[in-house]
Amino acid sequence: MMNKKLIKNYLIKLTGLVLFYLFYSWILPDIGTQNTSTGGSDPLENVLLLGLTIASFIWVLPIIISGLESFKMFFTSPIFKRRWNKFKTLKRGYYAFIFVIIIFGLSFFSEFLINSKAIFVKYQGKIHFTLFSFESARAFGLKGYGIPNYRRMKEIYNVRNQERRERIANNQATEEDKKYLEWGDDWVLLPIYPYGPLESLLDELPCRPPHPPSWAESKWRQEFFDEGLYVLPKKMPSKQEIAEKYGRPQWQDLDQVDLYHRLALDGLLPLKEGVKKPGTFQHLLGTDDRGRDVFARMVYGFRTSVSFALVVTFLCYMIGISIGALLGFYGGKFDIIMQRIVEIWSAMPFLYTVMIFAAIMIPNFWMLVIILVLFKWMGMTYYIRGEFLREKSKDYVAAARAIGCTDGAIIFKHILPNALTPVISFAPFAVVANIGALVSLDFLGFGLPAPTPSWGELLGQGLGNLHKEWLILSPTVAMFLTLLLVSFIGEAIREAFDPKQYSRLR
């Protein structure tokens, strides 16, 4: 019995070491490179950091595991099942929950659906998986050393295949063509929406960015007219011409500029040679001011925002729960002093302090998470502390103590599973707040670094281009829908888990 426990203990510590190694090799260098001035060129600092991280993983991981176990107890308890069934009956929240889960899950596969890179390329009989690898254009028989433009590659391959077929039909086949009989045609498998969030489309689209959505015909015509891309009639058309050739007799009295403008907007003028209009569904939401596809940026921005909010909420709750639990369980001097510290910490003007930190540090994703967690973890401590204070005096805790449970066991196995209700019922609203915080910071320009697709950054562009509706409406509508769905979930969860019974007298 004892042995089993010991072995388990060591196993946990071992996993901690392995996880630590992964963490250190993946995430830490990422943080380190951003901040070169304080980065670990100093060996002592490196060693200290290493030691701290090892220690935290070896000692903190068991606690996290016990914490997860108490979450498991919470989720498997019959009370939870009953509440969950109640939640299922609240249709609005339940369907919103399923919808958000599906969309969020799908967004992790957005590289396969919305990307400028091809998924597979077949070239000279070999199939390459190109989605995550960097392949030079030269490797696929094109010019240049950079990342190939896969959309153009597809067109070129089609032309080449066609030419090859003609050569073979005319018996002019070369050596290579004969090989291709064996290999089969080259092809490129593009994602459904073949535009990436970071790729500038300036050399593929006419006119200046931001480009309107490709289905907004009249806006495109206006853009073409503004850029002078229409072939205007050499001389002012006569009244008869206006009536017969263009079929607009009511415009016979307009002056030249006005007439040409209207003709252009009605699509009656031909475009100049070489100007290609994008297809109707090519750019669903247009492009931003650097010519990047807005729809792709919205989808990737959704993933970033929601993951960011979830990570921040999770970390805040982890810290809040542990500190609140300790305060509520031990009480006394420790409680009083820590409460004062929490109070001091929460007296900071949140947004401005975060703005100062973010403006000065220019953070990446993880640093921004840390900054937000640093100033936001306090909220949960009060609730958990209260729950612990209440649960501590109940009989089952006394019973657990009587049979000789350690403090740790009482906290994790007995009280915590009973104290998690506020965590569950506040989490969706915390997610809403964190999404809002990220969008605000991005809007102000203190959020994620520049090329990261984000809603707030797009909205900031929209503020500078007030007549480009797609730049404003896309992020606001996306944010509105996301926040609305999440708050539907939150409302339903609150009703299922923490119902307020109002008694009314008439």
Place this chain on the structure above:
Amino acid sequence: MYSYFIRRFLLIIPTFIGITFLCFTVTRFVPGGPVEQAVLRFQQAAAQHGEGGAGSSTSTDRQGQISEEMMQRLKEIYGFDKPFYIAYVHWLWRVLHLDLGVSDTYSRPVWDLIKEKFPISIWFGLTGFVLSYSICIPLGVWKAVKHGSTFDTASSFMVFVAYSVPGWTAGVILLMLLGGGSYWDVFPLGGIQSTAITSESYLAGYLLEGSKAINLPAEVRKEYPDLKDEEIINSNHPAFAKIPADKREKLQKGSHSDLSSFGRFLDKARHMVLPVFCYVLGMFASMTVLMKNSLMENLGQDYVRTAFAKGLSEKTVIFKHALRNSLIPIATGLGHMLSLILAGSYLIEKVFNIKGFGLLGYESLIARDYPVTLGILVIGSLLKLFGNIFSDILYCVIDPRIRFS
């Protein structure tokens, strides 16, 4: 009770020191501070000078370097020559003497800047605050009274919508729709007052009478040597009465100051509509729900049952007994009023380009103007700290049952 508040007041000191020390330290240790910027400016100037002159690359390299003494001098100017904790103590000492330093970008005392911008933010925020109270309280009460009715469900949906649209994002949409871009031109794009009023403007009717300064009698003009000949003075000018009546005419164009007082009011009001709407929207959802839940809770209490039992009408019970008690959590929110307003102002003032407190803070961060940044932090955190205590005091005053210890 009193000892509780004394302790709270004493706690302000470590809190204030903690907040400012943290932010002060951050401004110290991160590259890109004022000294680096000054060096950069110097190097750019030197490089341009070099290009304009001989143009040889070797000479620009030499010019671009900054000597050791010069660096020392720069550090002294910006106070970076001492270790950060000593510099912090110096800074704190000056703050205690109400000296927040001098802004690097505006070259003016920070305190003057804040004094100038603060009323603008308060004016906008307070209007929004009062308006949202006067909308949300009746709505919340009505929702609680009609709990479960169609009205309740419909307005709940409205609350959801308001909760999902942060006030400032709605501001961007409203600017797009009503700011005269591609749709309606109902409201101005931002700012707090019109800069130029032309004869086509709807405000042209409210322009005052005016005249060129040259029309003043010579002896009066001597009293106002600053006036140029072609300068137009309006009827608010003290010297205007001396202008002969036939030289006066109704102004065709002018600025905000050339409007009659009603015109000025109209102009300012029109600039306030959209930002104030955003403030209201930002507070609408939480305030309505808070009011509703608070009243619902009170309606389930025993004293309400008693009041009903002794035969009082529903109206009396709700409005005289329950409502008074359920206003307590709303009223204590008054304590946080100022810090709430300031927190909203960073985004809303950026959207509407209102040159107030929030925009000053934002711009100081962009320009790395640390004296202003820290000054705004000082004012902001002090307001928040005193607001917390103020709302506790309000709690005690309104609800004598509550005892802090």
